[in-house]
Amino acid sequence: SQKIEQNSEALNIQEGKTATLTCNYTNYSPAYLQWYRQDPGRGPVFLLLIRENEKEKRKERLKVTFDTTLKQSLFHITASQPADSATYLCALDLTYKYIFGTGTRLKVLA
């Protein structure tokens, strides 16, 4: 069956450390993969998009990797801050529609 899994429902890390979130998928062949941030009670906000022919993408403290052989994307937040606490969603771009993972709730402890 087709599914997307994000490594854990919740992740707690200490401020200043690097947070690594995982997105694994099966039976899809997306050309693009996106990451979103969602705060409680609000709509998701776009963070990064990576193409299938890109291995890595960076934006400030954020880094995304995309391994189409492993069918996996990793999302890193370096020098994490309490303000980074939120739920992070990965989304597969399947032409005309998107499929979202269940999300990982990140909490950065001061």
Next chain:
Amino acid sequence: DGGITQSPKYLFRKEGQNVTLSCEQNLNHDAMYWYRQDPGQGLRLIYYSQIVNDFQKGDIAEGYSVSREKKESFPLTVTSAQKNPTAFYLCASSIIAGGRDTQYFGPGTRLTVL
């Protein structure tokens, strides 16, 4: 300010009633989407529209209906046929359908069936 608006923010419905959720965008985007989010679950696609007067069912369309008479508007009706409608509903838009583009989300409507 450009963006997507959803109204109302909170909506209460009695069982057996139809209810319509509003979604408006002034971003001049062609594509619009409706998602449902339940606790502990990701976003599930209800309906999407690539262009005015055209829309397709998503993964969980049963019990829902939509219209796309104007580019900027994509209302969602939750009918009495929807067995478990209590959820957080999110509307989104993108410049074009077909990916390669980010989605912009509205603030959401939380629907509760009493």
